[in-house]
Amino acid sequence: MDSDMIMLELNEKMDKAIETLEKRFTTVRAGRANPSSLDGIMVEYYGSMTPLKQLATISVPEARQLLIKPFDKGCLKGIEKAILASNLGYNPGNDGETIRIVIPELTEERRRELVKQVKALAEETKVAIRNIRREALEDLEKQEMSEDVEKQLEKEVQDVVNEYNKKVETKLKEKEQELLTV
Secondary structure, X not given: OOHHHHHHHHHHHHHHHHHHHHHHHHOOOOOOOOHHHHOOOEEEEOOEEEEHHHHEXXXXXXXXXXXXXXXXXXXHHHHHHHHHHOOOOOOEEEOOOOEEEEOOOOOHHHHHHHHHHHHHHHHHHHHHHHHHHXXXXXXXXXXXXOHHHHXXXXXXXXXXXXXXXXXXXXXXXXXXXXXXXO
């Protein structure tokens, strides 16, 4: 693998790290209804764990309300149980056909907890970026090249790392702002 391929792979992996961070940020709720906040919920359905979004349509009829309409009404209880077990702080209301979740206003304390959560997610992404950098530098060391060229490429790798760390910081600030806005 030549140095151009290593740099290309470095950028691709870092883009994926940022993408993953964005996806994980959407699961942290900010007082508004967001169907993706339910993405991680697994429901026991006929003996196997199934993602909630494969069992029902999830819509947002109002700004602070989620409506879950299962394709099979037989799994209503399982969906309700899974939501309660998810520790999202949601209290589902089951009317026999659908489940409604009214998103409670976030307390100041809960907002601070969520900010800590997103900071931890951002830190995990930075660790992933450092690991990607380490792999790229190891790949570069395996190449036959002069010391000057190697130093230049190491500097380029570090510049890319710095750029992506700035992106993580920007996304973190945006999410913090969203969480702390009442």
